[in-house]
Amino acid sequence: xxxxxVDRSVSQTVKAQLALRDQLLSGSLRPGExxxxxxxxxxxxxxxxxxxxxxxxxxxxxxxxxIPSGGFMVKAFSERDISDSIELRGTLEGLAARxxxxxxxxxxxxxxxxxxxxxxxxxxxxxxxxVDAFSAYVTLNARFHALLTELSRSPPLIRQIDRASALxxxxxxxxxxxxxxxxxxQQILIIGQEHHRVVIDAIENREGARAEAVMREHAxxxxxxxxxxxxxxxxxxxxxxxxxxxxxxx
Amino acid sequence: xxxxxVDRSVSQTVKAQLALRDQLLSGSLRPGExxxxxxxxxxxxxxxxxxxxxxxxxxxxxxxxxIPSGGFMVKAFSERDISDSIELRGTLEGLAARxxxxxxxxxxxxxxxxxxxxxxxxxxxxxxxxVDAFSAYVTLNARFHALLTELSRSPPLIRQIDRASALxxxxxxxxxxxxxxxxxxQQILIIGQEHHRVVIDAIENREGARAEAVMREHAxxxxxxxxxxxxxxxxxxxxxxxxxxxxxxx
DNA sequence: TCCTCCGCTATTGTATACATAACGTATTCA
DNA sequence: TGAATACGTTATGTATACAATAGCGGAGGA
Numbered sequence: 001x002x003x004x005x006v007d008r009s010v011s012q013t014v015k016a017q018l019a020l021r022d023q024l025l026s027g028s029l030r031p032g033e034x035x036x037x038x039x040x041x042x043x044x045x046x047x048x049x050x051x052x053x054x055x056x057x058x059x060x061x062x063x064x065x066x067i068p069s070g071g072f073m074v075k076a077f078s079e080r081d082i083s084d085s086i087e088l089r090g091t092l093e094g095l096a097a098r099x100x101x102x103x104x105x106x107x108x109x110x111x112x113x114x115x116x117x118x119x120x121x122x123x124x125x126x127x128x129x130x131v132d133a134f135s136a137y138v139t140l141n142a143r144f145h146a147l148l149t150e151l152s153r154s155p156p157l158i159r160q161i162d163r164a165s166a167l168x169x170x171x172x173x174x175x176x177x178x179x180x181x182x183x184x185x186q187q188i189l190i191i192g193q194e195h196h197r198v199v200i201d202a203i204e205n206r207e208g209a210r211a212e213a214v215m216r217e218h219a220x221x222x223x224x225x226x227x228x229x230x231x232x233x234x235x236x237x238x239x240x241x242x243x244x245x246x247x248x249x250x
Numbered sequence: 251x252x253x254x255x256v257d258r259s260v261s262q263t264v265k266a267q268l269a270l271r272d273q274l275l276s277g278s279l280r281p282g283e284x285x286x287x288x289x290x291x292x293x294x295x296x297x298x299x300x301x302x303x304x305x306x307x308x309x310x311x312x313x314x315x316x317i318p319s320g321g322f323m324v325k326a327f328s329e330r331d332i333s334d335s336i337e338l339r340g341t342l343e344g345l346a347a348r349x350x351x352x353x354x355x356x357x358x359x360x361x362x363x364x365x366x367x368x369x370x371x372x373x374x375x376x377x378x379x380x381v382d383a384f385s386a387y388v389t390l391n392a393r394f395h396a397l398l399t400e401l402s403r404s405p406p407l408i409r410q411i412d413r414a415s416a417l418x419x420x421x422x423x424x425x426x427x428x429x430x431x432x433x434x435x436q437q438i439l440i441i442g443q444e445h446h447r448v449v450i451d452a453i454e455n456r457e458g459a460r461a462e463a464v465m466r467e468h469a470x471x472x473x474x475x476x477x478x479x480x481x482x483x484x485x486x487x488x489x490x491x492x493x494x495x496x497x498x499x500x
Numbered sequence: 501t502c503c504t505c506c507g508c509t510a511t512t513g514t515a516t517a518c519a520t521a522a523c524g525t526a527t528t529c530a
Numbered sequence: 531t532g533a534a535t536a537c538g539t540t541a542t543g544t545a546t547a548c549a550a551t552a553g554c555g556g557a558g559g560a
Contacts, residue, residue, distance in 0.1 A: 012544065037512070047545045049299065052513095053306050060310035062409065069552060070512050084404045088345065095341050099334075154334045156417065159312065164410060262514065287542070297515045302542095319522065320542050 012046040017054035019044040024063050024074060025168055031076035035064065061166045077167065079230055083223045085170035090219015092161045093145065096152035097211035101203045105151050113151075113200055116144040120193055129186055137189065138173045144196060145172040148215075151203065169226065179225045188225055192218065262296040267304035269294040274313050274324060275418055281326035285314065311416045327417065329480055333473045335420035340469015342411045343395065346402035347461035351453045355401050363401075363450055366394040370443055379436055387439065388423045394446060395422040398465075401453065419476065429475045438475055442468065 020040060023029050040051045055072050058064045064072040120140050123133045149161050165171040169178050179188055195218040202211035270290060273279050290301045305322050308314045314322040370390050373383045399411050415421040419428050429438055445468040452461035 038510090048512095049302075049544055049546090052303065056303055056306050057310060060307060062406075080404070081406050084349075085406045088342070088407055088410060091341060091345050092338070095338065154330070156312075156331050156335045156414075157338055160338060160410065160414060163413065164406075167406065288540090298542095299514055299516090 012050035013053045016040070016044040016046040016051045017057055020051075020054055020058060021063065024058070029074045031074045034067065034071060034073045037071070061163070063166065079227075082167065082169045083226055085164060085167045086175055086222050086226060087219050089161060089164040089170055090216050090222065092157065092164055093149065093219070094212040094215035096149050096154070096157055096161065097199050097203060097215045098208040099154055099157065100148070100151035101206050101208040101211040103153060104206065105203055109151060110200065110204065113144065113147050116140055116147065117193070117196055117200065120144070120196070124186070124190055124193060127186065129189070134180065138176055141176055141192075142171070142173045148199065175222050175226055178229050179222070182225060182229050188221070191221060195221070262300035263303045266290070266294040266296040266301045267307055270301075270304055270308060271313065274308070279324045281324045284317065284321060284323045287321070312413070313416065329477075332417065332419045333476055335414060335417045336425055336472050336476065337469050339411060339414040339420055340466050340472065342407065342414055343399065343469070344462040344465035346399050346404070346407055346411065347449050347453060347465045348458040349404055349407065350398070350401035351456050351458040351461040353403065354456065355453055359401060360450065360454065363394065363397050366390055366397065367443070367446055367450065370394070370446070374436070374440055374443060377436065379439075384430065388426055391426055391442075392422045398449065425472050425476055428479050429472075432475060432479050438471070441471060445471070 020035075023043065029035060035055070037048055037051055037055070040055070041048055044051060044054075046054075055064060059066055059072055063075055065075045067073055120137060123129065123137050123140070126133055129137070149158050152158065165174075167174075169175050176189075179185055182188065195214050198214045199211050199218075202208075202214065270285075273293065279285060285305070287298055287301055287305070290305070291298055294301060294304075296304075305314060309316055309322060313325055315325040317323055370387060373379065373387050373390070376383055379387070399408050402408065415424075417424075419425050426439075429435055432438065445464050448464045449461050449468075452458075452464065
């Protein structure tokens with residue numbers, strides 16, 4: 001009954017969902033582990049009903065798995081699951097880029113994308129990039145992807161892309177962070193930036209196929225680098241979300 | 251308190267979810283309409299807690315939409331939403347086919363697909379196709395798509411494809427039914443069957459790009475025909491799920 | 501010593517009571 | 531006559547009590 005003052009403005013359900021997602025992504029809950037409602041009630045401060053609703057939402061989101069006999073467990077992901085999810089998101093983003101190109105986008109709508117691009121250019125000018133700049137890059141990159149997705153003007157597609165980003169490492173910021181441990185990290189960022197530049201150009205010139213192709217290539221690059229990064233786990237173990245990846249099976 | 255005998259083996263939550271989904275897809279609930287918990291409690295026979303869980307699940311599934319002030323409403327879909335969803339599913343199925351082709355599939359795994367193919371061939375030999383045969387076709391076609399999806403061996407992808415099929419008309423059986431009103435319906439089925447044949451051939455020969463391309467073409471055909479079908483709504487109005495499509499905006 | 505069965509405990513599933521917020525209606529004042 | 535406010539009703543959000551089931555441990559028999 002202590003923490004009653006924690007932001008009354010949001011509903012208990014949302015509060016519980018956010019708290020549990022944090023626990024899942026930060027690794028304080030181990031994959032395969034059964035998640036106890038009572039325990040969740042204690043850690044989140046909400047009562048059982050909103051906690052249960054949050055659990056259902058997280059299951060639909062793909063972070064939890066229902067146990068047949070009842071209750072939920074933390075879902076475990078293989079390395080393959082992660083790389084498939086990235087490729088999946090890349091494919092969907094490719095479709096989004098194609099929709100944007102084919103359906104036409106006004107100069108005004110492209111403006112924020114170009115600002116993002118310029119801001120990232122500025123950051124990448126540093127060699128080697130500082131920690132702060134890298135953190136800013138992660139944010140800007142996520143923003144770029146979100147804006148690009150929006151350009152498709154297709155609610156079902158946007159929804160699916162959001163879903164595909166739910167898994168740890170499958171989100172735009174997730175896999176960038178995973179790659180940060182690689183020695184050639186900066187070159188990767190520069191190539192990625194080039195992809196961003198091409199996709200904007202393709203959308204501007206209404207070249208749907210080219211816009212789609214470059215986004216898929218973007219994802220393929222990400223998959224390749226994630227694989228590499230998972231080989232030298234040394235630094236990666238710093239990232240708690242890695243705990244979600246069960247023993248590499250492939 | 252009357253209907254207590256309705257299949258005790260399933261949980262109240264699942265029962266409520268199925269009942270509500272039926273109501274949504276059959277059109278007894280109109281798009282945009284607010285869905286009352288109390289009303290749902292009466293029609294489903296479950297109590298408020300499982301009904302709420304079912305509502306949350308249906309929202310995550312995309313059939314309902316949360317109202318900011320509280321509660322849920324039946325989601326309305328534009329014609330664009332539907333066709334985008336079909337194209338989306340086609341894109342994902344294309345990826346699934348490519349995965350299957352690239353990763354290799356044993357002859358034994360392809361067997362059920364080929365059986366499906368043969369069974370559909372048998373049905374399509376009838377000209378014109380009977381109502382019963384058409385209904386059998388719908389089932390077999392859905393089975394074919396499900397089996398193909400499984401061949402990808404990628405749980406995240408399979409999950410996303412299932413999600414993309416949740417919308418009315420976006421499922422394999424859904425859009426086939428929608429097209430049934432068209433005069434050239436049988437030709438469409440025959441072309442679709444040819445696509446099925448090609449994708450199996452491509453997977454067998456490990457031609458990933460070809461497998462993917464044909465599935466995307468398959469979806470594009472579906473989109474085109476759905477558009478056509480929505481033009482002559484005469485017969486389509488027989489399908490109650492059409493009620494979910496709000497006034498065509500494009 | 502091992503296997504089986506019974507019972508207990510702990511956790512989930514379900515129901516319902518209570519609180520709170522929103523919407524509609526009616527009344528009053530300008 | 532119209533608009534605004536206040537009150538009442540209704541529906542949702544939350545909490546908790548109750549029921550049922552599954553898992554575990556112990557005890558007894560083979």
